[in-house]
Amino acid sequence: MAEQIPQELIDRINQLSHKKKTVGLTEDEQVEQKSLRETYLALFRQNFRNNLEMVRVFNKAGKEVTPAKVRKIQKEKGLRND
Numbered sequence: 319m320a321e322q323i324p325q326e327l328i329d330r331i332n333q334l335s336h337k338k339k340t341v342g343l344t345e346d347e348q349v350e351q352k353s354l355r356e357t358y359l360a361l362f363r364q365n366f367r368n369n370l371e372m373v374r375v376f377n378k379a380g381k382e383v384t385p386a387k388v389r390k391i392q393k394e395k396g397l398r399n400d
Contacts, residue, residue, distance in 0.1 A: 322357060322365075323362065324377040327361075328358070330354055331351070331354050334350065334354070370388070371390065371391050371395070
């Protein structure tokens, strides 16, 4: 299961971004900002991947056309039984 992106992480990234635009950041704050952004991106990518793996695609006629790769992942995770 994907990990929720903590609001505190987003708030701190935004604080540092605002400070960078107004008065600038210290070296420690620059390192912190980079680390926070990397953490955010890792969590975002994992959440996005998990969401895509849950998708089932149907054509206009109602026939499922989910790609085989996605169906395989869904079966491995126990999300499908066909």
